[in-house]
Amino acid sequence: MAAFAPPPGTADIFPAEAGEWRFLENTAAKVFASYGYGELRTPVFEYTEVFQRGLGGETEVVQKEMYTFEDRGGRSLTLRPEGTAGVMRALTNTDVANGSEQRVFYYGPMFRGERPSAGRRRQFHQIGVENVGRCAALIDAECIAMLHNFLLAAGITGATFTINTRGVAADRVPAEAFLREYFSKHIDAMCPDCKNRLERNIWRILDCKQECCQPIIDNAPSYIDSFSDESKSYFAEVKAALTRLNVPFKVSSRLVRGLDYYVHTVFEVTHPAIGEQIAIAGGGRYELFLPGEKKPIPGVGFATGVERLLMVRDALQAPAVSGDRCDCCLIGLGAAARLENLVLADTLRKAGKNVALELEDRSFKAQMRFANRSLAPLAVIRGESEMEKQIAIVKNMADGSQIEIPEAGLTDYLLENI
């Protein structure tokens, strides 16, 4: 049993559950299409440098969570830990660098060598979008509104949207100095992680969850005041547009996010049903460096965690997605009847009907049980005597009534009645 379990942090998704997954994919594709987004499928592995340069060598993800290996040609490849870098790599093959706009979404597995826990897998799945090639506050707002609409369409109500601005790269140098000056004065009272962050990545202090650090962070002066006027008005425009679009949001200067490529707008979505520490979606505006490109490429996008969305749907007791129901179940006694049933099933299936039938030699009772479990409204019964008389019995499984149908008209009868 243990020997046949999937590797740590991975899971088999069985049919009963996979219907929910498909529902989310289909919903996403439909909503995103209404905003002009088309699907882009990229490889699940890329050259390692795509992520190293794209995400920034300092990020935790790049430093210790990537599944990196060497292929037979000695190339260093990495299983994608997120979707944006690969999408951007693919889009460099378009004229996006010349200012054309690309709107794409993607869906698929991502890989991170983390310790599994609630809502965290080593292979997990994201549905994400990227709007690439343009930089405008209204695009950011549209993107966030699209996420909002997707969640509603996916049956997820009551999500909390938190937004913030990271300014532009030039804003961050003075802001970092500003923060460093403040936190250095209080660092003795802060947690060991924050002592580290003071040197390594001062922004991460802002989302520290340790008790002892809270009052100090809360009282920190607003670094956003030190941002350029341009950054501040960009952010103001995003907020105004979201308000007009009726997307409820709150602003938190403590939202910084972990990937280095973000600029301007960043956002995260959580849901009270599963707790604030698990983000169901996150994203923002970015400038991404890619191998072979001199200039960073601008874009805005987000990713949602499928497993996490399902956790929320579960917690909300969202109505189950109806599976593909069986239209008709064929019951056959004897080799000749079974073969005829297989042929009939083939015809019905080509006509788009869902048909269940037992092809092994099993007892009548067993086949009736099977028909019952299949939830098919109709059962077609053929045994030796029916074969001889060239008829079939069609049984209504709900009330138990049954009628005889001549074999010649059976297919038409079924096509009309199921």
Add this chain to the structure above:
RNA sequence: GUGGUUGUGGCGCAGUUGGUUAGCGCGUCUGGUUGUGGCCCAGAAGGUCGCCGGUUCAAGUCCGGUCUACCACCCCA
């Protein structure tokens, strides 16, 4: 990666201070109805008690290790 909890047929569980053939419910299969499902009844199949080692006359029960899963942290979707 660090910490806590965990592990018994497909699923959910019981198993008393170590004691002899490891049980129960659900599910599956077969039969009760030589060809009529759901309800009921009877029977059957299915387990090296996660794995390795140790203590003991004796280990599912105790000890050590290991792996897995769950949860928290780091971080992120």
